[in-house]
Amino acid sequence: MRLRDETKEQAIREQAMKMIVREGFDGLSMQKLAKAAGVSPATIYIYFKDREDLIRQIYYEEMQMMSQETLRGFDPAMHFDEGLRVQWMNRANYCMKYPLRMHFMEQMRHSPFHEKFQTDAQNPFSVAMKVFVMNAIQRNELVKLPVEVYWSVAYAPLYQLIKFQQSEQGMPGWGKFVLDEKVLEQTLSLVLKALKP
Amino acid sequence: MRLRDETKEQAIREQAMKMIVREGFDGLSMQKLAKAAGVSPATIYIYFKDREDLIRQIYYEEMQMMSQETLRGFDPAMHFDEGLRVQWMNRANYCMKYPLRMHFMEQMRHSPFHEKFQTDAQNPFSVAMKVFVMNAIQRNELVKLPVEVYWSVAYAPLYQLIKFQQSEQGMPGWGKFVLDEKVLEQTLSLVLKALKP
DNA sequence: CAAAAATAAACGAACGTTCTTTTATTTAAA
DNA sequence: TTTAAATAAAAGAACGTTCGTTTATTTTTG
Missing domain, CATH: 1.10.10.60 (Homeodomain-like)
Structure with missing residues (x-):
């Protein structure tokens, strides 16, 4: 054989x-x-199996890799500041290291495939995030709010920065944009300011 | 004829x-x-002309409509708080009124067409945004930062909320999510907290 | 009736997928 | 140790279908 x-x-x-x-x-x-x-x-x-299965398999594997990298050095029991920072840096590093994968995932997430390929809520990533948020609220390190609001304020800005970086140009008419450590820290501090009580 | x-x-x-x-x-x-x-x-x-022209034309028209609605009642000379609130509400209303259009634009924005169909920086929307941000910084109503950082913190959370709303379900495992006035106000106030000096 | 809008039918090209054959590798009888 | 059967990977060519687009014709209306 x-x-x-x-x-x-x-x-x-x-x-x-x-x-x-x-x-x-x-x-x-x-x-x-x-x-x-x-x-x-x-x-x-x-x-x-077929074209859709190809897309689905790649999506699932990439999803898993990204989740794994995002959780590297992360513990749901962490202090909110530290936990959020770890996740930001993990995501940013992943994006710098694998721009193709990040770009692919970004495109996936906003296509009809995303809803078709729903992931279950019991996966390690979702569970860790859930525990992290609940802990932080309980310890009064994070203002009390719906998860969706938390997610939107905590991570959407980061993904938008990454998108600017990917597109090789930021806002039209303002010149080139580079996502460096300084910009990342600056934005993270704004987000923390928003979310901390 | x-x-x-x-x-x-x-x-x-x-x-x-x-x-x-x-x-x-x-x-x-x-x-x-x-x-x-x-x-x-x-x-x-x-x-x-052809398939691509069809997509392009729809994109441009929708872009124009959205920009126009976003700028309704908006003045770049406005106080930062007020200006940002007007834009948030305009966008949210547009999304509620025309979910199909919003969904289409969201998908457009994250596809390769987006980079292919670059809009110029001299359009009224970009100009108004630019003036608004510069004014606000100058009057010390907004912390000084790169536009991309501003944009990421100011609007990305809103678009993420709208995405949650569109997908008819928020974070996996947390039950249904509805984007109502209260959630919108709550998130906007967090964003303002982040951006105000 | 002139002229543009609208259509039905058709074009070659490209699509996703499968069928048939060949190639590489393991297994085991000789 | 040799050799041939067995088997799955891989390839090439082809399947019928659908694709984007055009041509030839008819319909509508100023």
């Missing part, structure tokens, strides 16, 4: 992300993907 | 947005669109 060449699967995943980021879901065709990955179209169907 | 039936063009635009919102750019085919709009495929090409 012939063994699977795992580099082929990885090439398929990588090229698929590239195509989606560059041309959108429109631009992802199985035949073009096969060519880009240096593989026969039929080979893709050994690893993935 | 026969006159154009403007309802046809409107039907095409409307159905195109619906298809894109429901199935993504993948799901927008000219033949399906023609059928949905009750029109012949060839008719679409009377109003739009």
